[in-house]
Amino acid sequence: MGATAGMTMRTDAPEGAELPGADGMKVERQSVTLRGLTLEKMRDAILDFRFKPGERLVERTLCERLGVSRSVVREVLRHLEAEGLVETIPNQGPAVARPDPSQAAQIYEIRGLLESEAARACAVEADAAAIAELGAAIDTIDAAFKAGSPRGVLKATTEFYEILFRAAGKRVAWDVVRSLNARINHLRGMTIATPGRHAQAIGEMRRVHEAIRRRDGDAAYEASRAHVATVAGLADTILGGL
Amino acid sequence: MGATAGMTMRTDAPEGAELPGADGMKVERQSVTLRGLTLEKMRDAILDFRFKPGERLVERTLCERLGVSRSVVREVLRHLEAEGLVETIPNQGPAVARPDPSQAAQIYEIRGLLESEAARACAVEADAAAIAELGAAIDTIDAAFKAGSPRGVLKATTEFYEILFRAAGKRVAWDVVRSLNARINHLRGMTIATPGRHAQAIGEMRRVHEAIRRRDGDAAYEASRAHVATVAGLADTILGGL
């Protein structure tokens, strides 16, 4: 058979203790497919604004730019479509999804629910290493802000939350948040670029971090909620001004 | 160009008031593609347990059964893969996703957060028609229980929540819940089949309904939370017994 390397693949769960593999030497194949590589490239490109929202994604053009066949491109587009990053316009074809303002508020609300719950759990369950990582992530965000790199901020912020959710043991929630964030990626970029955002955002995140450090679940919950509320308000302002 | 009929397509937003179309006569094409039809069929089939969890989905076999080419089948599989209903095993190919027990608890937790919030909003915002629909949906669930049709119960329950979220104006949250439910579809079926579940479930849902009817948001919130907690407990028991 061929090789595969999608997204949703079983990275091999525990599977119990079979005869072979009681020791830790399994073969571990990566099985890189063109499809998998292309998926990453395309997703990164969209999330990095190398394709503008609303921009048509002409298949044959993509093939040429990516150096793969239409089969691969189309399957990747289907995947991204299901993720909500690409939308297929009837009788016209795929285009970069244009975020829906009316959905943005809902997305921020859901994020508020999930992130604050994760922050609370994190305060209870995180190990010291994870808490240190959180602090480091905030430093990275700070540095990116100072370097005037909005994309860097975005990337580091994503990292921060990934650590938060992982330390909280909320993998599924993280998947949801990540997927939702993808749909408002451009908005996130704009909120970051808001003047005076730097100090406020860093401050809010440090409050979350501090609360987790103190193992104060409720404070972490509240701080996290406050942070998302701020961002949601910003996004609302931006959308209102468009 | 060809035709399209995926999932994520813009069903044409308001678009403002352009010159043409101030009256309500737009052409409205459905643009049915084989892909779209196949996607529905396959998703329904999986959700209806016509393919068992873990079952391999051999592409050429599916082609034959569905009467379409591999291109279509593969693109549909990519979509379902992104949705989490299908997983691609490296060097082996696609199979029906096997739900991860460790994720089930997380999914129920998220559902608890989102559904209770939706119930609260529903109590505030729902119009009378929607509230009546909710009641009717519960009746349908009741009837399905009495008819001994677990699948009917599942379908009607989904309907109930769809109405709830829609009336609450929480479309995005509904998408999330639906997507999460797909991953624990088999578990939902088993919780429904639990002896003595009938009366309890109906009772809990009626309490939610009643609270919404009374426009008592907090009560709706609590009732909804209680319901999800019950179901989560059941699922936990079932998983523990496996």
Add this chain to the structure above:
DNA sequence: GACTGTCTTATGGTATACCATCTTACGAAC
């Protein structure tokens, strides 16, 4: 000159062909 009909082209939808690799079965050798 404006309008209308047609033709071309761009593009997506669908089907098929080919290739690489894994799996399995069979047979030979010890």
Add this chain to the structure above:
DNA sequence: GTTCGTAAGATGGTATACCATAAGACAGTC
């Protein structure tokens, strides 16, 4: 009889070919 090597089949990964249709250009007509 067990084990190892090899060959054949199954199956996914990838590429290409063909077709239908929609959008735009162009020309002909009133």
